[in-house]
Amino acid sequence: xxxxxxxxMALSLLLLCSMILxxxxxxxxxxxxxxxSGADSGSxxxxxxxxxxxxLIWYTISGPQKDQDKVMAEVNKYTREKxxxxxxxxxxxxxxxxxxxxxxAASGEPFDIAFTSSWAFNYxxxxxxxxxxxxxxxxxxxGQGIKKALxxxxxxxxxxxxxxxAIPTNKELPAQAVWRFNKTLADKYNLxxxxxxxxxxxxxxxxxxxxxxxxxxxxxxxxxxxxxFDFALEGIPVGVPIDTKDFKVINVWDTPETKQVFDxxxxxxxxxxxxxxxxxxxxxxxxxxxxxxxxxxHTVPFxxxxxxxxxxxxxxxxxxxxxxxxxxxxxxxxxxxxxxxxHPEKAMEFLNLxxxxxxxxxxINYGLExxxxxxxxxxxxxxxxxxxxxxxxxxxxxMFLLYKLKDDPKDKWEQYQKFNESATNAPxxxxxxxPTNVMxxxxxxxxxxxEYGPALxxxxxxxxxxxxxxxxxxxxxxxxxxxxxxxxxxxxxxxxNNK
Amino acid sequence: xxNSIAAGQPVNKPSKKPKKARNFHxxxxxxxxxxxxxxxxxxxxxxxxxxxxxxxxxxxxxxLALNGYSLFPKKWSFEAYSYIFRTGDQLLRSYGVTIFITxxxxxxxxxxxxxxxxxxxxxxxxxxxxxxFIAFFTMLFGGGLVPSYIVVSQVLHLKDTIWALILxxxxxxxxxLIMRTFFKTMVPDAIIESGKIDGAGEFRVFxxxxxxxxLPGLATIGLFAALGYWNDWFNALLYIDDAKLVPxxxxxxxxxxxxxxxxQNSAIGSxxxxxxxxxxxxxxxxxxxxxxxxxxxxxxxxxxxxxxFVQGLTIGSVKE
Numbered sequence: 001x002x003x004x005x006x007x008x009m010a011l012s013l014l015l016l017c018s019m020i021l022x023x024x025x026x027x028x029x030x031x032x033x034x035x036x037s038g039a040d041s042g043s044x045x046x047x048x049x050x051x052x053x054x055x056l057i058w059y060t061i062s063g064p065q066k067d068q069d070k071v072m073a074e075v076n077k078y079t080r081e082k083x084x085x086x087x088x089x090x091x092x093x094x095x096x097x098x099x100x101x102x103x104x105a106a107s108g109e110p111f112d113i114a115f116t117s118s119w120a121f122n123y124x125x126x127x128x129x130x131x132x133x134x135x136x137x138x139x140x141x142x143g144q145g146i147k148k149a150l151x152x153x154x155x156x157x158x159x160x161x162x163x164x165x166a167i168p169t170n171k172e173l174p175a176q177a178v179w180r181f182n183k184t185l186a187d188k189y190n191l192x193x194x195x196x197x198x199x200x201x202x203x204x205x206x207x208x209x210x211x212x213x214x215x216x217x218x219x220x221x222x223x224x225x226x227x228x229f230d231f232a233l234e235g236i237p238v239g240v241p242i243d244t245k246d247f248k249v250i251n252v253w254d255t256p257e258t259k260q261v262f263d264x265x266x267x268x269x270x271x272x273x274x275x276x277x278x279x280x281x282x283x284x285x286x287x288x289x290x291x292x293x294x295x296x297x298h299t300v301p302f303x304x305x306x307x308x309x310x311x312x313x314x315x316x317x318x319x320x321x322x323x324x325x326x327x328x329x330x331x332x333x334x335x336x337x338x339x340x341x342x343h344p345e346k347a348m349e350f351l352n353l354x355x356x357x358x359x360x361x362x363x364i365n366y367g368l369e370x371x372x373x374x375x376x377x378x379x380x381x382x383x384x385x386x387x388x389x390x391x392x393x394x395x396x397x398x399m400f401l402l403y404k405l406k407d408d409p410k411d412k413w414e415q416y417q418k419f420n421e422s423a424t425n426a427p428x429x430x431x432x433x434x435p436t437n438v439m440x441x442x443x444x445x446x447x448x449x450x451e452y453g454p455a456l457x458x459x460x461x462x463x464x465x466x467x468x469x470x471x472x473x474x475x476x477x478x479x480x481x482x483x484x485x486x487x488x489x490x491x492x493x494x495x496x497n498n499k
Numbered sequence: 500x501x502n503s504i505a506a507g508q509p510v511n512k513p514s515k516k517p518k519k520a521r522n523f524h525x526x527x528x529x530x531x532x533x534x535x536x537x538x539x540x541x542x543x544x545x546x547x548x549x550x551x552x553x554x555x556x557x558x559x560x561x562x563l564a565l566n567g568y569s570l571f572p573k574k575w576s577f578e579a580y581s582y583i584f585r586t587g588d589q590l591l592r593s594y595g596v597t598i599f600i601t602x603x604x605x606x607x608x609x610x611x612x613x614x615x616x617x618x619x620x621x622x623x624x625x626x627x628x629x630x631x632f633i634a635f636f637t638m639l640f641g642g643g644l645v646p647s648y649i650v651v652s653q654v655l656h657l658k659d660t661i662w663a664l665i666l667x668x669x670x671x672x673x674x675x676l677i678m679r680t681f682f683k684t685m686v687p688d689a690i691i692e693s694g695k696i697d698g699a700g701e702f703r704v705f706x707x708x709x710x711x712x713x714l715p716g717l718a719t720i721g722l723f724a725a726l727g728y729w730n731d732w733f734n735a736l737l738y739i740d741d742a743k744l745v746p747x748x749x750x751x752x753x754x755x756x757x758x759x760x761x762x763q764n765s766a767i768g769s770x771x772x773x774x775x776x777x778x779x780x781x782x783x784x785x786x787x788x789x790x791x792x793x794x795x796x797x798x799x800x801x802x803x804x805x806x807x808f809v810q811g812l813t814i815g816s817v818k819e
Contacts, residue, residue: 063757064742090740095756103737107649288564
């Protein structure tokens with residue numbers, strides 16, 4: 001390898017001369033390599049090189065792992081045996097992932113599998129741009145295991161234009177916002193946290209704590225209070241009420257519900273329940289100091305236990321609403337296959353194995369037994385601290401196959417299953433807004449939201465004065481055009497899906 | 500710098516005849532004090548943020564969480580530094596990578612730029628127009644991110660090699676134009692002719708005659724290049740997946756962007772995953788300690804170049 005790099009260096013000048021020509025050529029190849037031709041060459045390659053294992057390049061999101069090579073050697077031994085494939089796992093750090101994958105996908109650089117989601121390397125956008133392979137047929141042929149493992153809402157909710165472009169990770173399906181309480185403080189003042197159902201119901205608790213602990217800000221940060229709407233696009237206040245019947249798209253800020261939330265927050269802010277600089281404050285020092293009473297989080301089964309564990313003191317939570325399946329919660333973590341892959345079948349076979357094979361799934365997640373973790377029983381383990389390998393479990397694949405921690409409840413995954421089944425679908429589940437026609441308006445509206453949003457969400461400004469201004473600004477930036485476009489698409493979608 | 504010059508002059512003792520003794524090179528004591536104060540305040544404003552970072556890095560983590568940032572922390576601690584050196588093989592490795600690319604890259608840049616600039620600065624070089632244009636053109640029109648990525652990763656196959664951090668930055672059109680002007684104005688044709696008369700070839704003339712009198716120019720672009728390499732994180736972001744090749748600034752950038760990312764994406768999985776990721780990030784004091792460790796070496800590089808800067812300015816103004 002080193003020698004080759006040296007030669008490459010020496011030749012780089014020569015290559016520089018040829019770069020214009022080959023640069024153009026490469027681009028042409030890239031854009032013409034559509035899905036169909038990719039499939040053909042894939043099957044050909046399979047016929048001719050049956051003995052040689054297929055190499056799959058897999059990009060996923062995670063911090064670097066020291067013992068990645070060792071673990072992957074073991075993984076490859078296993079996958080060679082099972083599906084005659086080798087995995088070239090490439091980890092990209094959390095903050096870099098979106099940007100890097102955009103460039104990789106746009107440049108047509110070869111890869112086979114990539115992590116995608118609603119919050120990093122945006123799934124819907126990338127699928128629309130044609131970066132991903134359409135998986136419908138592959139799922140039927142090679143992905144039966146995945147279909148069996150997943151709650152059907154996962155595959156239904158992650159469709160783009162009626163097709164699946166990525167495999168969702170089997171984990172918690174719905175989203176459920178909760179008020180999370182610092183139990184130490186709540187107990188000290190005998191607060192009944194189960195009464196905290198609405199934003200308004202928090203007032204007496206906030207008041208008690210503020211009066212007795214003057215140096216504590218009961219709401220420590222911008223909690224973005226819950227609004228009962230299903231948003232069509234992240235970051236802009238366009239959507240439908242969560243219990244909508246007529247599917248009428250509205251400006252969320254221009255509703256009595258929102259007004260009330262902002263008013264309440266303003267009242268809290270004026271009463272000193274939030275820090276004065278909360279609109280711009282970042283960081284979570286309060287979690288270390290314990291000087292806080294409540295914030296808003298999204299929960300999963302046994303979240304309270306895990307939160308208490310990681311914070312080092314007890315927290316409890318009360319749900320704000322019933323579990324609801326949103327588009328963004330379904331697409332929270334997925335694996336897509338590149339549109340330009342030469343081995344779509346192998347990639348799918350691998351994803352299927354990853355989502356169904358307990359040994360492989362745990363190997364990739366926790367590393368080698370005895371080196372990176374100790375196995376305690378059939379399905380429990382104990383990590384060895386600082387051993388150099390520990391991947392984020394929710395980004396890789398079927399979580400229900402993972403070994404549990406010693407302290408985890410025995411029925412952890414059964415509870416998850418129950419949680420998933422208890423959920424109701426949000427009205428826009430499965431509807432993906434195509435923003436192409438209103439790109440400028442969306443960018444402008446986003447700017448306006450960034451300008452007013454934090455101040456209104458935290459109550460730092462008086463909504464009576466500022467909210468009309470903000471709505472005016474949103475209108476001036478073209479939010480009505482977005483709403484009209486969204487309504488048009490939604491109506492078409494409704495007609496197609498008999499909603 | 501102004502400060503030192505202004506302050507360095509010994510103020511004359513007031514003599515018996517103050518009116519006559521007034522030295523027009525000197526400010527009156529009052530204005531001298533005002534200027535000193537103003538420049539002093541300005542320098543302090545420049546140094547203050549960094550001083551603050553140093554102090555935070557030396558603050559006890561718990562004190563920081565309880566009392567916030569303070570110039571006089573309640574409790575001092577070296578924990579951040581000892582933490583880095585205990586677990587920081589990544590930091591040391593990144594140090595190595597950064598030092599390597601800075602050294603090699605600077606040498607390479609100076610070599611390429613000076614050769615290129617010298618060639619197009621000579622009036623008897625037939626194709627100087629074309630080559631000037633090729634360099635100049637890139638300043639006006641750039642291909643953008645994706646094409647340059649394609650060139651580096653798919654044409655040159657430099658991805659995940661150290662050269663991906665060096666080669667893309669090794670030629671700067673701006674430096675070439677600076678050096679061309681420098682060679683044009685600073686190197687008299689007579690010197691080159693004298694070399695030719697003594698039988699020297701182009702290379703000999705360049706190395707033995709032109710380079711020695713061009714040191715200020717070389718030092719200037721050398722400093723630009725060194726700073727560029729030392730501070731570069733974007734190339735690493737694009738081309739480096741392998742943790743062994745991540746340079747220092749990129750490492751810092753990664754930590755910062757990761758923190759930003761986790762703070763802003765409350766929707767990542769569930770809250771529990773988020774706090775698990777957040778816990779894997781270094782604490783505030785550790786981050787500050789890393790900033791200190793990443794900045795110190797390049798601060799010490801300045802004095803070595805400073806000489807040439809002053810010299811370059813003088814030569815430029817006296818000779819013409």
